[in-house]
């Protein structure tokens with residue numbers, strides 16, 4: 001292969017920053033504040049929201065992350081997400097750069113610095129820089145990063161018309177990796193790309209025993225023909241904070257007679273396909289009705305009443321429940 005004679009400059013500090021700015025100008029992003037333990041503070045210029053290439057989270061995927069929502073100037077359900085974040089860190093054998101209390105405080109203060117009153121907070125723990133090996137570099141300091149951004153946005157028709165999913169051809173992660181929220185999302189990414197390429201909105205993993213797993217970045221649940229809300233067991237999928245909360249809130253629908261029961265159980269694909277309603281549940285998608293799975297129509301092909309009722313309960317909880325933290329803007 002010939003070597004081109006195109007100028008390949010060796011860049012200095014000023015050119016690198018200019019180049020980072022040019023990249024952001026080409027592709028505007030809605031990131032309003034970023035904390036980095038490596039920088040020792042918060043930046044609000046997206047061009048400066050960077051991480052060293054040799055951090056093992058980048059080149060080996062040795063990192064974990066989690067998310068929480070900002071709703072009307074308050075943070076929703078941060079403690080549940082932080083609990084899961086710490087469990088993921090422990091399973092991934094990541095050292096903590098600070099105590100839980102300090103990390104929680106940094107998350108809240110970064111949110112305040114962003115000025116954002118609605119959106120999303122994503123935070124990561126990395127194994128740190130130092131070399132391109134597998135195990136953490138000698139003396140590597142774990143990294144902690146917090147990004148405040150607009151959040152994932154789905155088309156309005158998800159709410160009005162529901163979504164279409166397909167059984168993915170990609171294998172589900174083994175349970176240890178599925179229950180741990182690491183930065184290894186390759187199966188999830190490929191599943192969503194496959195679904196979109198085939199005209200669906202998303203995919204669903206099925207486990208090796210033929211039980212329903214989860215979707216790309218959201219859980220799935222079902223309403224049986226005898227009105228029981230059934231959710232797959234959390235031993236082989238991510239324990240969605242939204243699902244866990246929705247399962248609690250759903251008790252209200254038992255009291256009002258809209259549901260007969262709420263159950264967490266293994267669900268075969270044929271049981272799932274026979275359900276009256278199928279739901280996607282997650283921090284970004286909230287509660288959304290699934291109306292088609294592969295070539296099968298779910299229920300009457302429109303989002304059902306339990307999807308609507310659960311979304312209403314969740315939105316109420318996000319607006320005025322007891323899981324909200326005030327942000328000192």
Ligand SMILES: Cc1ncc(COP(=O)(O)O)c(C=O)c1O
Nearest residue numbers: 217218219238240241242282283
């Ligand atoms: C693989 C996977 N499953 C389920 C969920 C839903 O979790 P949560 O409700 O905490 O957003 C997510 C999102 O974090 C996810 O990435």
